[in-house]
Amino acid sequence: MPRAQRASTPLSIAPNAAQLDLELPAELPRLAIAPEWKDQQRLWGHSFHPMCSYLASFPAALAHAFIARWSRPGDVVLDPFSGRGTTPLQACAEGRIGVGNDLNPFAYLLSSAKVEPATPAEARTRLTALRLRWASEGAAWLALSLRLLAAPGPGGALVPAAGSLASPVDGVEPVPLEVALAFHPRTFAQLLFVRTVLRLDDRVDRFLAAGLTGILHGKSASYLSEVMPNTFSMARGYVRDFVARTDFHSPERDVFGCLDRKLTRLYRQPLPASTGIALLGDARDAGVRTRTALRARGLPDRARLVVTSPPYLRVVKYGYYNWMRAWLLGEDPAAIDAALDDAHHRTAYLQFMREVLDGLRPALADDAVVVLVVGDVERDRGRHLIGGVGLAEKVWAEAALPAGYRLAGVALDDVAAGRKMTKLWGDEAGRATKLDRILVLGATEAGRRRALSGAALPVDWDWPPRRLRAL
Numbered sequence: 001m002p003r004a005q006r007a008s009t010p011l012s013i014a015p016n017a018a019q020l021d022l023e024l025p026a027e028l029p030r031l032a033i034a035p036e037w038k039d040q041q042r043l044w045g046h047s048f049h050p051m052c053s054y055l056a057s058f059p060a061a062l063a064h065a066f067i068a069r070w071s072r073p074g075d076v077v078l079d080p081f082s083g084r085g086t087t088p089l090q091a092c093a094e095g096r097i098g099v100g101n102d103l104n105p106f107a108y109l110l111s112s113a114k115v116e117p118a119t120p121a122e123a124r125t126r127l128t129a130l131r132l133r134w135a136s137e138g139a140a141w142l143a144l145s146l147r148l149l150a151a152p153g154p155g156g157a158l159v160p161a162a163g164s165l166a167s168p169v170d171g172v173e174p175v176p177l178e179v180a181l182a183f184h185p186r187t188f189a190q191l192l193f194v195r196t197v198l199r200l201d202d203r204v205d206r207f208l209a210a211g212l213t214g215i216l217h218g219k220s221a222s223y224l225s226e227v228m229p230n231t232f233s234m235a236r237g238y239v240r241d242f243v244a245r246t247d248f249h250s251p252e253r254d255v256f257g258c259l260d261r262k263l264t265r266l267y268r269q270p271l272p273a274s275t276g277i278a279l280l281g282d283a284r285d286a287g288v289r290t291r292t293a294l295r296a297r298g299l300p301d302r303a304r305l306v307v308t309s310p311p312y313l314r315v316v317k318y319g320y321y322n323w324m325r326a327w328l329l330g331e332d333p334a335a336i337d338a339a340l341d342d343a344h345h346r347t348a349y350l351q352f353m354r355e356v357l358d359g360l361r362p363a364l365a366d367d368a369v370v371v372l373v374v375g376d377v378e379r380d381r382g383r384h385l386i387g388g389v390g391l392a393e394k395v396w397a398e399a400a401l402p403a404g405y406r407l408a409g410v411a412l413d414d415v416a417a418g419r420k421m422t423k424l425w426g427d428e429a430g431r432a433t434k435l436d437r438i439l440v441l442g443a444t445e446a447g448r449r450r451a452l453s454g455a456a457l458p459v460d461w462d463w464p465p466r467r468l469r470a471l
């Protein structure tokens with residue numbers, strides 16, 4: 001069926017009763033929402049979405065399915081686990097105020113670059129200034145790069161800290177051997193320079209840094225190193241073995257040229273219609289911080305919609321799998337993993353979710369709708385994970401219900417085997433989320449009613465939407 005025709009089809013799913021009994025305990029009502037987001041093209045949505053890959057992110061079209069139903073332009077849409085910023089960006093692109101919160105500094109960088117972006121003129125002016133400075137300082141950075149490559153790893157030359165604005169002689173920290181092995185000496189020198197002079201407390205520099213994380217490694221000429229794919233960083237041991245086994249020498253890539261082309265891809269569409277807010281912090285107190293941040297900007301201070309996917313049970317280590325991007329940003333991958341709530345067993349996880357849902361309350365409108373995309377995790381590194389299956393039902397019964405939420409229903413998003421996490425780790429790892437269950441809650445009875453009445457609304461899948469094109 002052609003896309004336009006499909007898009008105008010009103011939503012209806014006749015729940016298959018037999019299937020329903022098998023998949024859900026009888027008391028959880030199924031919400032009749034067709035997973036139309038799966039029918040959209042891979043890059044559906046704003047051109048900022050693919051800024052950088054991020055593990056376990058959901059597609060922009062999924063966020064749209066709920067933003068379109070349960071919010072209006074001007075409303076606040078919140079994601080307390082915003083990851084790479086899919087929900088807040090899509091909300092801003094649709095004229096809502098998108099607010100994203102995450103405890104991972106890499107996620108914060110991506111979310112903030114998307115919802116408070118640099119304009120094309122700002123980004124290109126800054127990039128030109130960096131090029132000019134490189135023209136005068138590049139020789140010293142290249143000398144440092146060559147010294148490092150002559151004796152890489154611990155005991156070798158030291159480099160300035162990320163964001164320290166220091167000169168190449170003010171070295172304070174070693175560079176991991178595997179970083180040095182991954183790049184051409186000149187690309188490496190440019191990266192050392194850019195990493196030192198970009199200021200992550202500056203909106204324009206954040207945008208450039210976020211774009212850089214997206215082109216750091218990948219298997220084409222758009223990327224600065226081809227040593228590994230762009231989805232995530234391979235283990236450091238893998239990089240060492242790969243380099244030794246294949247006598248890998250990265251082709252020279254000009255950081256400024258590659259970043260310039262990345263900007264062209266990002267700015268393919270006009271900037272999002274509204275500006276949003278990105279926050280760095282724990283989801284458990286995201287409600288209070290969100291409200292404070294909204295008030296400080298004179299904006300409506302309560303969200304009418306939350307669309308989020310909480311961390312799954314023990315699936316992803318965001319620091320470990322992004323160690324090279326973390327190096328670029330001056331972050332410690334182990335510290336990221338120690339801080340995030342990705343390592344809980346079920347009981348602790350449910351307690352965590354209870355605290356998150358309690359903590360959201362201060363930022364929720366009375367009739368707020370809360371959409372939780374919960375992955376069922378069947379196995380962890382090949383071992384059966386007790387309590388993984390049926391997680392959404394547990395989240396409802398042991399976290400949302402006691403926190404006073406009202407259940408509108410559960411929508412199912414059947415993730416075809418091999419499509420999502422398995423694609424990243426390979427089947428043998430068995431770390432697949434088999435089925436996403438989408439819990440739709442009301443903050444109060446008013447929210448539940450709004451969720452039920454909005455569920456049947458048809459959603460327009462044209463992108464960009466006609467009414468936003470004139471903006």
Ligand SMILES: C[S@@+](CC[C@H](N)C(=O)[O-])C[C@H]1O[C@@H](n2cnc3c(N)ncnc32)[C@H](O)[C@@H]1O
Pocket residue numbers: 054055056057058059080081082083084085086087101102103104107281282283284308309310311312318339340341342
């Ligand atoms: C499944 S991912 C969300 C992905 C997001 N929906 C996207 O499309 O990019 C879960 C996120 O929870 C974050 N996280 C883990 N523990 C957290 C905590 N205590 N507070 C806030 N964020 C946390 C992780 O950093 C990760 O980005």
